[in-house]
Amino acid sequence: MIEIKQFVFNEFEENTYVLFDETKECIIIDPGCYKVHEQQELSKFISDMQLIPVKLVNTHCHIDHVLGNSFVASKWNLELFMHKEELYTYNSTSSWAHMFGIVMEQMPDRRMYINEKDKITFGASMLDIAYTPGHSVASLCFYNLSEHLCIAGDVLFAGSIGRTDLPGGNFDTLINSIKTKLLIWPDEMRIYPGHGPATTIGKERKSNPFLQ
Numbered sequence: 114m115i116e117i118k119q120f121v122f123n124e125f126e127e128n129t130y131v132l133f134d135e136t137k138e139c140i141i142i143d144p145g146c147y148k149v150h151e152q153q154e155l156s157k158f159i160s161d162m163q164l165i166p167v168k169l170v171n172t173h174c175h176i177d178h179v180l181g182n183s184f185v186a187s188k189w190n191l192e193l194f195m196h197k198e199e200l201y202t203y204n205s206t207s208s209w210a211h212m213f214g215i216v217m218e219q220m221p222d223r224r225m226y227i228n229e230k231d232k233i234t235f236g237a238s239m240l241d242i243a244y245t246p247g248h249s250v251a252s253l254c255f256y257n258l259s260e261h262l263c264i265a266g267d268v269l270f271a272g273s274i275g276r277t278d279l280p281g282g283n284f285d286t287l288i289n290s291i292k293t294k295l296l297i298w299p300d301e302m303r304i305y306p307g308h309g310p311a312t313t314i315g316k317e318r319k320s321n322p323f324l325q
């Protein structure tokens with residue numbers, strides 16, 4: 114059984130997720146930890162729970178989702194799993210970072226480029242991948258249908274959808290991604306977004322103003 118721990122990090126209030134199971138292996142998705150106390154909060158949880166991090170994963174590479182990449186990759190000696198085209202996203206939003214006075218670090222060198230046919234495994238668990246562009250050029254969602262959970266990045270939020278005004282964003286593409294990849298799931302599928310509270314496919318199907 115996959116368990117999910119959510120952290121809210123950095124000035125963009127970004128959700129960082131740690132997924133683990135009974136084997137204690139875990140993966141860290143979209144680490145936004147930037148300040149030292151945020152890095153300590155993540156480290157403390159992992160050591161208190163005696164977890165063994167095995168992968169670093171990005172849904173997409175807007176700065177708020179990757180601010181902790183270097184820290185996580187070097188602290189636990191992890192390979193980064195990401196879509197190759199998200200390097201474009203990373204490079205094209207680095208000017209933001211400057212605007213917010215944030216120092217951008219190099220993306221970790223050890224990278225595994227992934228797409229829809231691949232799986233993310235840890236312990237006894239596995240996540241499938243949905244290719245869901247529109248918020249960024251190659252956003253990915255990571256999901257497990259039988260356990261009814263999806264880490265959705267900034268594709269779908271409780272009552273909203275990702276913004277589409279940044280480089281690589283496209284409104285029609287995003288709506289199409291949500292309708293053809295996410296709304297095909299059952300109502301009880303839980304969505305863990307990159308910002309704000311978790312929701313379900315049932316709730317969003319019924320009341321999300323962008324999907325009516």
Ligand SMILES: [Zn+2]
Nearest residue numbers: 173175248267
């Ligand atoms: Zn984003």
